[in-house]
Amino acid sequence: MAKKKETENLAEELAKSFERWEHLREHGGSDPSYADGTNMNLVRNHIMYYKNKMVEQYGTDYEKYPEVFYREVPPKVSENYMARAGEIKDGAAQALEYYISDPNFFYLLANKDVLTEKEAKQISLHNVLGYASGLARAIKDGDLITMRRHAGRPEGYLESFAQCATRMMNIINDRKKEPGQVQGDGQLSLFQFGMETGQCR
Numbered sequence: 271m272a273k274k275k276e277t278e279n280l281a282e283e284l285a286k287s288f289e290r291w292e293h294l295r296e297h298g299g300s301d302p303s304y305a306d307g308t309n310m311n312l313v314r315n316h317i318m319y320y321k322n323k324m325v326e327q328y329g330t331d332y333e334k335y336p337e338v339f340y341r342e343v344p345p346k347v348s349e350n351y352m353a354r355a356g357e358i359k360d361g362a363a364q365a366l367e368y369y370i371s372d373p374n375f376f377y378l379l380a381n382k383d384v385l386t387e388k389e390a391k392q393i394s395l396h397n398v399l400g401y402a403s404g405l406a407r408a409i410k411d412g413d414l415i416t417m418r419r420h421a422g423r424p425e426g427y428l429e430s431f432a433q434c435a436t437r438m439m440n441i442i443n444d445r446k447k448e449p450g451q452v453q454g455d456g457q458l459s460l461f462q463f464g465m466e467t468g469q470c471r
Contacts, residue, residue, distance in 0.1 A: 280327075281336035284320040287313050291344050298353030302419055307351030314344050352414040361421025362409055368424045369402040374435035381438060393437040401427045 291313045293299075298306045321339060328334040352358065369375055378399060382390070390396060401420075408416035420427065 280320055280324055281338055284317060284324075284336075285338045287316045287320065288338065288341060288344075291317065294353065295344075295347075296353060298358075298418075300418070301415075303415065305350050305415055306353050307347045307349045310344070310347050310351065311349065314346060317343055352418070355414055358414050358418050358421045359409070362405060362417035365420040365422075365424035365427070366402065366405050366409065368428060369405065369431070372428055372431055374428070374431040375399075375402060377435045378431060378438060381442070385438065385441060389441050393434050393441070395434060395438070398430050398434040401430065 291310055294306050294310045294313065299309055301309055321343070324335060324339055378395065382395060382399065385393075385395065404416065405420050407413075
């Protein structure tokens, strides 16, 4: 019974690996650090592993091999392959538009020089502003992995802008300043942001 169960598990895992490879090829994944091609090749290795395990177990007893065993091993692909690259680029461009037109992001940029370096670190100001500048840089460099982290789901980053702006406002209020007081009108900051990330050319 144990042998039969192990056989069924191998067949099931092999079938799932084929499905996973096809899904990555067509739809892509959500890995924040690696391209789809890297993960496809990893899954390909899993497929070969399960096939080899079956050969070890069944040998020349061909009746025991499940049908999925005879499926051809997928080809090795470029490690940099990304599915739906066009959609990712469009989504990233839209996300960046959301960011730089967001009132909270605008407020952070306009007041970033009001805080001391210690205060800026306390509210993670540079990290939060880096979400937008990092995305702009990724678009300029064609970095699809970074773009994918933003494309289609900018809400989390917009929430970070809102939370950081609230913390900044609290610091300014604690100094007895008006909650909405800014240094200048913020236009220079937006222009500088574009120059730093290569968006203003």
